[in-house]
Amino acid sequence: MKVVVIGASGQLGQDIVNAKPGLVKLVGLTHSDIEITDKDSVFSVLTSLEPDVIINTAAFHKTDLCEDEPEKAFFINAVGVKNLVEVCKSMDSILVHISTDYVFDGAKITEKEPYTEEDLPNPINIYGISKYAGELIVKNYLDKYYIVRVASLYGKAGASGKGGNFVYTILKKAKAGEPLRVVDxxxxxxxxxxxxxxxxxxxxxxxxxxxxYHVTNLxxxxxxxxxxxxxxxxxVDASIEPVKHTEFKTKAKRPLWSPLKSVKGIELRPWEEALKEFIGGVSTQLWKL
Structure with a gap:
């Protein structure tokens, strides 16, 4: 099996590459290798590789910036996906498209129940709307696909400083003695x-x-x-203050409730267990930054 990973230098992309099973032939592509918003680039690069599976982790995911640049958000998160769909159809390849918990509006906070694959999306910001548009394009134009919704990602690529992540940010601020105020x-x-x-x-x-499929830690x-x-x-012994989201002014509305779970047999280990292993593996690296 030949698999192409688009966005191979990102947090998720790097771990998809690192977790590659032995029998898989993998090609990792970065933004310098392919431009998904350019149809000619997509067809030129991917038809020459002839992959059985394309995993797309590329996205414009800076939530507040999406509000200022909606054209760019839709160009990458929807038009770019349409290009990938078309090339997959031409090669009879499978598309694995990474999406987000931000396709939901947070209304299930009244039920305190995570969103499942059976819940109807209703995004409330441009990022979420553009990602849902990408989902609809995949679902309605392609037969062989996996839409994989993930959430609140952290990984070693971000911890090493490229792009950052929440874990990295909290520990770096604690190291610097900065006040920690986090929404509760x-x-x-x-x-x-x-x-x-x-x-x-x-x-x-x-x-x-x-x-x-929803693919998140339990x-x-x-x-x-x-x-x-x-x-x-x-x-780390550091003081941390809980605050309400209204204390942080953001351009984009965030869903106040977006936990995910799967009703399709997907069950990852608890988030606490995963976090403990992650910190144990990178804490020395983090504290050097």
């Missing part, structure tokens, strides 16, 4: 990119039924609870 009224499912990557490979190699928490666990597992 927005809830999500923190997900370790290596765990998500391994599950994505299982979806492909076990030939699960095509469709949409359970959920507020960002404040997440930050407290980060400090605890890193053995």
């Amino acid at each position: 009224d927005i809830f999500m499912s923190p997900t370790y990119t290596l765990d998500a990557a391994r599950e994505i490979w299982k979806l492909i190699l076990e030939e699960r039924p095509f469709g949409t 359970g959920y928490c507020s960002w404040y609870e997440f930050a407290k666990k980060i400090l605890e597992y890193a053995g």
Whole structure:
């Protein structure tokens, strides 16, 4: 099996590459190798490689910036996806498209139940709307696909300084003695990119039924609870203050509730267990930064 990973230098992309099963022939592509918004680039690069599977992790995901640059958001997150769909159809390849918990509006906060693959998306910001548009293009134009929704990702690539992530940010601020103020009224499912990557490979190699899957670590928490666990597992004694999301002015509305779970047999380990392993593996590296 030949697999192409688009966005191979990102947090999730790097772990998909690192978790590659032995029998898979993998080609990792970065933005310098392919421009998904350019149809000619997509067809030239991918038809020359003739992959059986294309994994697309590329996205414009800076949520507030998407509000200022909606054309760019839709160009990358929807038009770029349409180009990938068309090349997949031409080669009869499978597309694995990475999406987000931000396709949901947070209304299930009244039920305190995570969103499943059976819930209807209703995004409330440009980023989420553009990502949902990409999902609809995949679903309505392609037969052989996996839409994989992930959430609140952290991985070693971000921890090494490229792009950053929440774990890295909290520990770096704690090291610098900066005040830590974290929202306690927005809830999500923190997900370790290596765990998500391994599950994505299982979806492909076990030939699960095509469709949409939620791939996140088990359970959920507020960002404040997440930050407290980060400090605890890193053995860092730092004060942290819980605050409401209204204290942070953002251009884009965020869903106050976006935990995910799967009703399709996907169950990753608890988020606490994954976080503890991650911090144990990179804490020395983090504290050198």
